[in-house]
Amino acid sequence: MIVDPSKLPIRDTYRFMISVITPRPIAWVSTVSPRGVTNLAPFSFFNGVAANPPTVVFSPVNRRDGSKKDTVLNIEQTPEFVVNVVSFDQAAPMNACSEELPYEVSEFEKCGLTPLPSEKVKPPRVKEAKVQIECVLHQIVHIGEGPLAANLVIGRIVLMHVDESILGEDGLPDPRKLDTIGRMGGEFYSRTTELFELPRPGGKR
Numbered sequence: 001m002i003v004d005p006s007k008l009p010i011r012d013t014y015r016f017m018i019s020v021i022t023p024r025p026i027a028w029v030s031t032v033s034p035r036g037v038t039n040l041a042p043f044s045f046f047n048g049v050a051a052n053p054p055t056v057v058f059s060p061v062n063r064r065d066g067s068k069k070d071t072v073l074n075i076e077q078t079p080e081f082v083v084n085v086v087s088f089d090q091a092a093p094m095n096a097c098s099e100e101l102p103y104e105v106s107e108f109e110k111c112g113l114t115p116l117p118s119e120k121v122k123p124p125r126v127k128e129a130k131v132q133i134e135c136v137l138h139q140i141v142h143i144g145e146g147p148l149a150a151n152l153v154i155g156r157i158v159l160m161h162v163d164e165s166i167l168g169e170d171g172l173p174d175p176r177k178l179d180t181i182g183r184m185g186g187e188f189y190s191r192t193t194e195l196f197e198l199p200r201p202g203g204k205r
């Protein structure tokens with residue numbers, strides 16, 4: 001089977017992409033509007049891309065009507081955000097936060113989550129998340145136009161909060177304790193309970 005994006009409706013190409021680019025980590029992103037209304041939404045077009053300076057990217061695509069999502073509108077006006085890490089325990093509230101709510105309604109309240117003040121940025125973090133990553137905007141890169149076009153948010157990490165209960169003996173987050181989930185195709189998610197080790201050639205990492 002050949003999938004040629006130039007011959008398919010955008011939505012179908014999207015479905016193939018999210019079915020094969022898997023598992024995807026989930027950034028549960030908190031932002032704040034100029035009037036101080038908080039916003040929280042999950043994004044799985046997400047990753048870390050550099051350590052010097054420490055940099056993350058995530059991509060809120062335009063809605064089907066071509067409009068920008070609340071997260072983008074907020075970051076354009078207050079160029080800061082927090083990436084909250086999603087463990088299995090938070091799968092349901094994370095998913096609840098993906099509902100399209102009016103701009104002035106906060107997902108924190110609607111989804112029963114606790115906002116904790118951040119230290120270096122204005123948007124609050126999610127208390128229930130075991131790791132919260134405070135970021136400042138580096139750049140938004142617009143790719144394409146109209147429905148599902150990207151607003152690629154590039155952010156620099158300025159502070160990480162790590163719950164000590166998830167640390168392993170080596171002082172680093174233990175993946176078995178963090179219990180992150182990944183987004184797969186359709187409505188599937190993956191758990192990270194079945195792990196295997198594969199030492200790097202040369203023994204370095």
Ligand SMILES: Cc1cc2nc3c(=O)[nH]c(=O)nc-3n(C[C@H](O)[C@H](O)[C@H](O)COP(=O)(O)O)c2cc1C
Pocket residue numbers: 026039040041042043044045046059060061062069070071072094095097098099100101183
């Ligand atoms: C697990 C998961 C991953 C998602 N990933 C993305 C994504 O990468 N990009 C995107 O635009 N929307 C994604 N969504 C949908 C957004 O969360 C949804 O459109 C949300 O309402 C946007 O909120 P906002 O308008 O408050 O920014 C995802 C939803 C879920 C449940």
